[in-house]
Amino acid sequence: MPKDNELTKQKLLAAAVEMFTENGYYDTKISDIVKKAGVAQGTFYLYFQTKESIFTSIIKETNERMIHQIDHIFADHVSPEMSEDELKQRLYETISGCMSLYREHKAIVYMMRIHGSSQFAEAQRVAAECDESLLSIIIKLFKKFHLFPEYDQFQYQVAASAINGMMNETCMQYVILRDATDEDISKISRVVTQMIYDMTVGKECKS
Amino acid sequence: MPKDNELTKQKLLAAAVEMFTENGYYDTKISDIVKKAGVAQGTFYLYFQTKESIFTSIIKETNERMIHQIDHIFADHVSPEMSEDELKQRLYETISGCMSLYREHKAIVYMMRIHGSSQFAEAQRVAAECDESLLSIIIKLFKKFHLFPEYDQFQYQVAASAINGMMNETCMQYVILRDATDEDISKISRVVTQMIYDMTVGKECKS
C-alpha cells in the first residue's frame, strides 16, 4: 500500500527539479538529488529506473499539463466579429495567461528549455511537441481571420514561428530568467499584444 | 602567426566543433576529438588546457566574429528619410544577411544554442552577450525612427526582445535545424521583414 511511498516520490521529484534547474542534467548527481530529498541513495532506484528516466518523466508530465492548459487558454477566445478593442483585450488575456502559465511551471520550463533541450532525443521531442502545439494554434487563428491571404504553407509556418519566437523570447527573458512580477507580465503582454496586433489584424484595418 | 603547430590546433578545433555539434558537450570525449583530428591523446593538452576551455574558446571566438559581422550588417543601412520601399528593401537585406551569417557559422551556432547554452556560466555569458549586442542595435533603431514614443526603457527592451525572438526563432527553425537554401532564406526574410515593418515603421504610416 503506497503510503509514504508517494510522499518519497514527490520529495525526489521536487529535489530533482531543483537540482536539474540549478546545475543542469549532467552536473546533477543522483547523490545530490537524494541528499536534497533526504533519502538514501538506493531509495532513488525504488521510484525511478535511471537518472535519465526521472528527467524525462518530469518534463513529459509537465509538458502534457502545459499543452492542455495552453489549449484551454486559446480556446475560442477571439473571433473576427469582435471590435478592435475587444480583440486586443482578448489577445492580451491570452498572452498574459500563457506567460503566467509558464511562470507557474517556471523551474521545469527552465530545466526543459535551458538544460534539457539538447540532452536526449526524448527531451527534444517533448519540446518540439510543445512548439508544434502552439504553432498549429497560431496558424488556425491566421486562417480564422483570413490573414496573409497571399501566403503559401511555408510562409504561414514562418509567420507562426516568428510569433511563437516573440512570445518565447520575451517569456524566457523576463519570466523564466528574471523574476517577472504580475505587473511585469502585464506590461510585457501589453507590448507583445500590440506588436502582434499591429502585424496581423491591425494591419488589415489600416487601409 | 603560425606559432606552435597552428595546423594541429586547427585540426583539433575543427574536430571539436564537429563532435560537439553532433553529440553535445558531455557526450563528446577528448578521445573522440583527437581520433577525428588524427593526433594522439596527449597532443590535445599541448593546445588546450581542458575540455571546457576548447569549448568556450570556440564559441567565444566565433561569437566575436559574428557580433562584428552583425554590427557591420546593421551599420547605417536604414534612415528615416528613406522611402517606404527602400526601407523595406534595406530591412530585408539586413535580415537575410543575418540569416546567411548564421548559416555560415551553422555548426557553431548549433553547438552554442542547442548544446552549449546550459553547460557553463561562460557559455551562457557569451550567448547573452550576443543577444545584448543585437538588442542594443535594435533599440538604437527604435530611437532613430522615433518609434514607440510612449514607451519607457523596460518596454523598449521588451519590444526589442520580441523582435530578436522573431529572428532567432525563425533562424533556428529553418536555418540551423533544417537546411535552408538561399531561396528559403530569401522567403523567410521577406515574411519576417514584412512583419517587423508592419509592427514598427509601417504602423506609423497607417493613420
Next chain:
Amino acid sequence: MPKDNELTKQKLLAAAVEMFTENGYYDTKISDIVKKAGVAQGTFYLYFQTKESIFTSIIKETNERMIHQIDHIFADHVSPEMSEDELKQRLYETISGCMSLYREHKAIVYMMRIHGSSQFAEAQRVAAECDESLLSIIIKLFKKFHLFPEYDQFQYQVAASAINGMMNETCMQYVILRDATDEDISKISRVVTQMIYDMTVGKECKS
C-alpha cells in the same frame, strides 16, 4: 513439527532451489526467491539468516538424505560367494539405484555440482563429504572381494576415485544435464556395470 509457519518456510526453500538451479547462486536475488514464493521481502529473514545460509542449508540437508540413501543402496548387496551373474545383477541394481536417487534430487544435485561447488567452503565441504562417503564404500567392497591385493592405500584411493568418477560423470552427463528416462538409466547402468565388473571382479575370473 510445524514450528513458525512451516508452510512458508517450505515455499521459500522450494523457490530457492528452483531459482538457484536456474540461475546459480550469484544471479539469484532474494527478491527473486520471495517473488516466486509469494511472500514479502522481509519474510525471508524470518526463516533464514542470510542468503548463504539458505543455500548451504539446502545442500546440507539434501546431502545427508542422499548419503543415507546411498548407504542403504550399497548395504550388503554383494558378496564374493555370489555367482558371476548374480553379482552383476546386484551391481547393476546398485548403480541404477544410485542414478535414480540422483535423478530424484536432480535440481539440488545440479545446484550443488554445477552452481554451488565453488561458492563457499561450506558447499565444497558438503560435496567432498558425499564423495568421501562413496569412496569409503567402494574401498570396503574392494577389500571384501580381495581385489587389487598388491595395491597400497594410495592406489586403493585412486582406483576408488576412478570408479566414482565413472559413475559421477555418466550420471552428470545423462541424468543431471540431460533428461534420462528410466530406460536410459537402465542402459547406462548396464554399460557402467559391465565396465566396473570387467576391471574388478571379472578380471579375476579371467586367468
Next chain:
Amino acid sequence: MPKDNELTKQKLLAAAVEMFTENGYYDTKISDIVKKAGVAQGTFYLYFQTKESIFTSIIKETNERMIHQIDHIFADHVSPEMSEDELKQRLYETISGCMSLYREHKAIVYMMRIHGSSQFAEAQRVAAECDESLLSIIIKLFKKFHLFPEYDQFQYQVAASAINGMMNETCMQYVILRDATDEDISKISRVVTQMIYDMTVGKECKS
C-alpha cells in the same frame, strides 16, 4: 608500439588467474586484480572490456592450447597390432601425459572446472568443447580396436563418458586439488591405465 603494453596485459592476466583461482569469479573484484598486478584501476580497462571478458579470454585461450596438446598426445600412439605390454606402455604414456598437461595449466583448469563451470554460457561452452574433444578421441579408439562390437551409438557415448570421468576425477582429485608430484602422477596413471586396459582391450584377450 606495444612495449610495456604487453607486459601490463600479462601482469593483469597472471593476477586475474591467481585471484580467480583463489576466490572464484564473483568474489574476485577488479580492484583485487589490479592491486595484485600493481596497476591502477583504470588500466584494467585498457586491456579488457569487462570483468567477464578477461575470464572467458583466459579460459578460451588456455582451452585451445590444451585441446591442441591433447590431440598431439593421443595422435596415433596406439594400434591393435601392438603387443599387450607395448599397448599398456603407450596407454600409460598417454594418460600420464594428459595429467602432466593438466598440471601445467593447473590454476586455469581449477578456475575453469571449479569456479567457472557455471558462471557463463561461454565458460560452459568451453568446458563442454574440451570434453567433446576427448570423447571423440576415445570413441575413435574404441572403433580402431573393435571394442564393444555390440554397442550402439548411445552406449559408445556412455562408455567413453565413463572413461573420461575416470581420468577427470582422478586428475581433479590428485593433480588439481592436491599437489601431485611426478611420482604421484606416475602411480595414478599406472592404476588408471590398468583399469582402462582391463575394461577394454584386456577383456578381449581374456577368453
Next chain:
DNA sequence: GATGAATGAGACTTCATTCAT
C-alpha cells in the same frame, strides 16, 4: 612537439539486510 599508456577520482547502479508498522 608528439605520443599513448597510465592514472584515479568519482559516477551510476545493485541488492542483501533492517525495521517501523
Next chain:
DNA sequence: GATGAATGAAGTCTCATTCAT
C-alpha cells in the same frame, strides 16, 4: 508472523588529465 519501503556499502566502469619517453 508478515510486510515492503528504506538503507548504504560496495562494485563496475568512464574519462579527463598527466607524464615518461
